[in-house]
Amino acid sequence: MFDTATLNWKERTYDPDASMGKAMRQTDWPALCQLASGLRNGVRCEPLGHANNGLENMARLLRFEDGVLWVARVAMRTSAADLVKVRSEQSSLLVPEAFASECEIGQHNAVGAPFVLMSFVPGNTAMDAGGGFEKHRDGILAAAEDWHYTKNTEGTFKSGLIPGIGGPFETATDFYKAWVNHVRFPRQPNEILDIMRGAPEAEQVLLAVEQFPNRFHTVAPQFTHKSSRDHDHGPFPQCHPNFLHSNIIVASDTDYHVLGIIDWEFDCTLPVELVRFPRFLDLMPRHCGRNNRFGASGMPCDEEERQTWHERHEYVQMVAALEL
Incomplete structure (x- = not known):
């Protein structure tokens, strides 16, 4: 099982109007965990304290009861132009597997923010890794x-x-x-x-x-x-x-x-x-x-x-x- 203590994840503030803290508060994490649980036949999950962010998005670890880790990637910006970016992010190369996503905000999105649920790649970014x-x-x-x-x-x-x-x-x-x-x-x-x-x-x-x-x-x-x-x-x-x-x-x-x-x-x-x-x-x-x-x-x-x-x-x- 991956030791999450080795993750050097931390919040960075690039733009106060699009911060990780703001995205944390606007996201309905119980609703997101309920969606993730439904995708795994009811195995319950919870959000962990491990979170990281870039300029446009934040990432937070979700842990299931059986130890499986997923990442919730949540948009910190929600303009029309920024939603196009979320919608366009697809690739079959060296990338995490995506399980679910929602690019719009509205009544049909119980999470309250654009998001992608994806597999967890067990490591740090090269910028955050030791050395x-x-x-x-x-x-x-x-x-x-x-x-x-x-x-x-x-x-x-x-x-x-x-x-x-x-x-x-x-x-x-x-x-x-x-x-x-x-x-x-x-x-x-x-x-x-x-x-x-x-x-x-x-x-x-x-x-x-x-x-x-x-x-x-x-x-x-x-x-x-x-x-x-x-x-x-x-x-x-x-x-x-x-x-x-x-x-x-x-x-x-x-x-x-x-x-x-x-x-x-x-x-x-x-x-x-x-x-x-x-x-x-x-x-x-x-x-x-x-x-x-x-x-x-x-x-x-x-x-x-x-x-x-x-x-x-x-x-x-x-x-x-x-x-x-």
Whole structure:
């Protein structure tokens, strides 16, 4: 039986208006346990004190009388847009098994909040495990490369609506035309100026961000035909845009091997040009900063940034080896 004392779960406050405490109070836990019990032929269960949260959702352990553990994943935000995220979270890869879910709130939802009941993956996230990400970096990189190359057993993917964009799309060009109408640079102008610390290039970066949608509309029809006309029709790889160490579950043992991956809200297939590194290998683009960030060799002056460059290079090589 799994020792829940090894879980390093704790509350984090990212947004007071969407906190775990608020979600705890709004959720009818007896009703949720009654639903879970009905799914297991009447075996009674109770919510435990072990709970954890991210930016959008919280997770709480449910324990049945026979010792089986489930997780109740409850949405901390309940706007129409946020409910679409809950509805879209489905995958057959390294993820917990889902037993029941409800994406709406209303009289038919006795729990009082959008939720998913799922199996418990017996481990901590790589961010919360002993030693943190640095201690089991190699194992996470290996899991990342394997996931990046994974397809389902038929070698295809189910096409559907991409939240906030639309679809499904027959070609990469069709996707790009819809995508560029909704894409937003993740930083506000004042944040960019602060990051670049008054560098002369800052105004050029702000102008480029502003002009990007119109300029991309112009080149989108030619973008996917640069190397091959067939590229426009796929194949389209899978992308998990929240693929980082807080969403990777590792075992509580000496190896910290990867047990599963969570938080698939925005998972979808994308044109190959939009596939990105796992987010723990993200770096600010070279042009978004001062030129003196780089030495004469072209490498970053910062030692930690140089290490990430090295790991990005290794990661590309590992994924390429799997594709052979």
